[in-house]
Amino acid sequence: MTLETGAPENGPIMLDHDFFRDPHPVYREIKKNGNKPTEVILKTGMAYIPPGLKAWLVTSYEDIESVLRDPRFAKSIADAMPLFAANAPARQEGGGPGRSSLLYDNMANNDPPKHTRLRKPLNGIFTSRAVAPKRADIERAAAETLDAVAAAHRGRDGFDLVQDFAFPFSIAVICDTLGVPVQDRAAFNSWVQTITGAAGPEELARDAGRMAAYLRDLLRAKRTGTEDDVLSLLARSLDEDEAVAQAYALLAAGYETTANLIVTGFLTLEADPQQKRRLWSDPALVPGAVEEMLRHQSPFNLSLYRYVTETTVLNGVELPAGAIVFLAFAAANRDDRRFARPDEFAIEEPRREHLAFGGGIHNCIGKHLARLEAEVAFGMLIQRCPELSVLAPPAADAWKVSPTFRGLRNLRVGPVPGISETGRAHD
Template sequence: MSQQPVLLPYTDPAFVADPFPVYRQLRVDGPVRRVVIAGGLEAWLVTRYEDGLAALSDPRLSSDVADASDPRLVERLPATDRGSVLRNMLRTDPPDHTRLRRLVSRAFTARSVAGLRPRVQEIADRLLDEIVPDGRADLVGSFALPLPVTVISELLGVPVTDRGDFQRWTDDLVLQGAEPPDPARTDEAWRHMHGYLTGLLGAKRARPGHDLLSALVAARDEERRLDEDELIAMAFLLLAAGYITTVNLIGSGIAALLAHPDQLRRLREDPALLPGAIEEFLRFDGPVNPGIARFAREDVTIAGVDIPRGATVLVASAIADRDPDHFPEPDRLDISRQDNAHLAFGHGIHYCLGAPLARLEGQIAIGTALRRLPGLALAVPPGELRWRPGGLRGPERLPVTFTAGAPV
């Protein structure tokens, strides 16, 4: 007997602020649930950890939207250039995914990212220099957002003067709320983004630099390892993915600490707990919410539930990462939690390429904020924080107060 889909209540402010009670009930109700998610799309939600782990490595579940039977998934993309938008490693499978990922993987290894530490620290300190005299700030707008935007821009070779534009276009393309996206707005944003990237890549051709986009242009022109559509799609993916989830990791991580004073105190007293704390923030309230989309290439059965070919399968990492069968006391924030193998970065061949960079930025951002902002506290009651409603979760703003000081 076919399940009736459960409507996730994205119009309910209480759900948006704290979806985990609803998620907990969905997991209790069954390992796989039909749901209606943000934008009115229907999906099969995989709610338990072991099932999600297996699904993320199942070759019968594709990352390519072309394998989906719901035409609205493609219709949500810019009408003018849908083929180009989809030619990136996030939405391709082997062999194309393998070829594309190999082109950029060297820049995101743990060793390469470790070399960025001094510069990330310098950026974090400069941003905090601007706010420490005031004693109050929005830590999303003034810190959590500009830090990863600056880092990925420098890594790719994007001029500082262009960052506001590409950030605005990315928001229009990616940060979609509970309602279906506005096609006209999406098309306009992609036209601007496509035109900007075409010009930027042309400038790299004329005058290559020591940056990742210049290396990709060389791979396109000299080595023929990707075509022009793939080059544009790769540049967009690296720009967008390079900051948009890390913003939420930093913002949600600080918000979680402020809501759990005992954990904040432990981390202040023992900064060596910071790497483990980042993993706990990712597990407890990660930036991808409720999870990671795949599309059934054939009829599949997950946890005894039959899912038809073409269906959207949403591996609910946000729900699976609070599965009590895998994580003891899953609803408790514990920055010293051991064996914290969460699914926030995915699993399998599509495991997040930028995970080492996100971890580094999270550690430096949160650690530096705690060190340089004594007396850090929310400037509003926790219930007044506004959270992003669907797909990517994090506070829209994080107004805080702290003891004012002088730049150091």
């Protein structure tokens, strides 16, 4: 077998702001070079991922499936931290996440047996059967969010689909599901945006610390309370640090990805007026459209890390022990060896075998809830906003700079919806 370096002629590819805005030009270049594992440098970091991190990017559907099954590509946040340092320039002193790094020691960042133990209390809560009865509550949350938009923006020509609808709606659903008090949700959102974005080390340490302290206090109260929500279950099933980390993982990922899916999905529809008109005229197409949005506009940029435990050859490329590896699910979802016409967005021909929710033991536990939320959101927008359109295309700097989440900070749309009958009843 002939081994390759996996590095372009000019060295590793720099994953910069342009990549976070639209990763597919990079993926197309990698595809031209055989779609093999490729060396990259993450210009921007987040949380425990330092800026300047050198890593390997896996882009083909077949290779990603192989990694998901291969125990040599491991996850353990404790073992990974020294490897992040070894694969990145020296970080400035005084800014790291410090004690609040316990937030990241959750099921998403660990393999079995720890992963199994952390995920076990949640296994029955987010199944499709368990999630289905929540539809009425989710519909109510969507309607109330649009009523709030209508009341706040009455007389104006538009509103922000991200900040006024997608985020408040998604936060309401995940916080109701888990048991976060209404009055705490604005602060919670602010902390998550800092932690998952490109914040400086001091800002990251501050808000991660606030999030950890808040969750610790909330979980202590729930441990001795009588509520039966998800956070209460975690508080009674795990030790305190584990419950804090699990709560953070569920809360942050549970609304960020869904909000991003709603917004990037609508933006994609706006770019294809014929399909948008088809969907707006036939809401029965919504479930399939959401599935195609997941494939075509994956709400994740890159997977969470993995590291190579021993020198491994993947698709003819040698990956050294200790290398950090990221899986590009969005690239796999447009792999022409797996999907016909992969760059085409087709709401009436959804390709359901996508990897938008990952795979293997680390598949997204909240995937059924995310699908249901997106279906309800689009159903409500179709019903309440029949003429909805983008008023101004997003600027390049409107896209979040995040290795993990792909989404917009703002998207101006209009017209403003009217207040529903339910909303009038509350006036």
